[in-house]
Amino acid sequence: MLTRAYQHSLNGSSRPEGLPLLEVDDISLRFGGVKALTNVSFTVTQGHVHAIIGPNGAGKSSLLNCISGIYHPQEGQIRLHTGGGQDFRGKDVQEGQHLLTQLPSYKVARLGVARSFQNIELFSHLSVLENLMLGRHIHMRHSVLASMLWFGPARKQEIEHRHLVEEVIDLLQLQSYRHKPVGALAYGIQKRVELGRALCIQPALLLLDEPMAGMNAEEKEDMARYILDVHELAGVSVVLIEHDMNVVMDISDRVSVLDFGKLIADGTPDEVKADPAVIEAYLGSDTEDDEVKDAERRMQERTDV
Numbered sequence: 471m472l473t474r475a476y477q478h479s480l481n482g483s484s485r486p487e488g489l490p491l492l493e494v495d496d497i498s499l500r501f502g503g504v505k506a507l508t509n510v511s512f513t514v515t516q517g518h519v520h521a522i523i524g525p526n527g528a529g530k531s532s533l534l535n536c537i538s539g540i541y542h543p544q545e546g547q548i549r550l551h552t553g554g555g556q557d558f559r560g561k562d563v564q565e566g567q568h569l570l571t572q573l574p575s576y577k578v579a580r581l582g583v584a585r586s587f588q589n590i591e592l593f594s595h596l597s598v599l600e601n602l603m604l605g606r607h608i609h610m611r612h613s614v615l616a617s618m619l620w621f622g623p624a625r626k627q628e629i630e631h632r633h634l635v636e637e638v639i640d641l642l643q644l645q646s647y648r649h650k651p652v653g654a655l656a657y658g659i660q661k662r663v664e665l666g667r668a669l670c671i672q673p674a675l676l677l678l679d680e681p682m683a684g685m686n687a688e689e690k691e692d693m694a695r696y697i698l699d700v701h702e703l704a705g706v707s708v709v710l711i712e713h714d715m716n717v718v719m720d721i722s723d724r725v726s727v728l729d730f731g732k733l734i735a736d737g738t739p740d741e742v743k744a745d746p747a748v749i750e751a752y753l754g755s756d757t758e759d760d761e762v763k764d765a766e767r768r769m770q771e772r773t774d775v
């Protein structure tokens with residue numbers, strides 16, 4: 471629940487809602503003989519929560535790594551669309567597109583593609599506030615040293631960033647943990663801090679890799695609510711990998727399904743739930759023999775180069 475009016479927009483994209491924000495266009499990624507992704511295409515729309523689901527080893531993390539510039543697919547393109555609206559300062563931004571597949575990960579991050587990882591990647595000895603402030607470094611013009619010395623423009627900059635960070639703390643209800651070292655917090659709270667740090671970037675697109683992994687039912691429910699707040703109140707577009715189908719179906723606008731590196735379905739949660747290919751991928755064949763044969767067949771398909 472929001473407790474006050476926010477001065478800063480946390481959404482770093484100026485694309486009007488409903489327009490394509492990210493286009494994954496026919497990408498294929500191989501590791502030696504293993505086809506991690508084969509001819510995968512789909513579009514993420516501005517203002518959507520877009521889930522990527524699939525059984526273990528389906529290629530979900532590889533796909534997220536391709537979007538964030540950690541992996542570079544051998545074939546295909548990923549385009550991030552910018553502009554065509556007003557940025558968070560109210561300035562008109564011309565429409566343009568960036569080929570993420572040609573950029574190293576730090577340049578993809580500078581375009582506002584923020585991500586969280588399956589394992590918590592926070593500085594455990596630093597406080598919640600310090601971890602969140604680190605999420606702002608991408609926007610800081612003055613050096614960390616100048617900020618530490620706390621003079622002139624560096625001080626002004628620090629105060630401005632601190633305001634935004636306080637709004638993220640408020641949105642994610644982290645007030646009571648502000649000065650606690652992250653390592654001392656419960657797992658579910660640490661995952662929330664990680665979400666907060668990604669949000670402090672003012673992302674154009676937020677990539678979340680299994681934000682609810684390892685959580686109990688109550689923690690999952692909380693996290694789902696915070697993701698919805700990030701989406702509905704802050705207007706941030708989200709790409710989410712998640713194993714819990716109930717959560718995915720509840721909070722997603724669109725779902726893409728991978729199986730053995732191929733896109734087998736792409737649609738609304740209801741369309742995907744009713745898709746026979748998805749049901750087969752999740753439930754497998756009727757008998758144990760069929761299951762083994764099916765797994766062998768699909769593994770063979772995947773390693774045929």
Ligand SMILES: Nc1ncnc2c1ncn2[C@@H]1O[C@H](COP(=O)(O)OP(=O)(O)OP(=O)(O)O)[C@@H](O)[C@H]1O
Binds near residue numbers: 506532
């Ligand atoms: N760096 C790598 N080197 C070699 N093979 C890799 C690498 N990264 C992924 N793979 C392979 O690519 C395939 C897809 O793996 P990926 O981790 O993307 O799947 P996933 O759907 O995220 O799985 P999970 O749900 O278990 O996290 C697997 O066969 C995996 O072993």
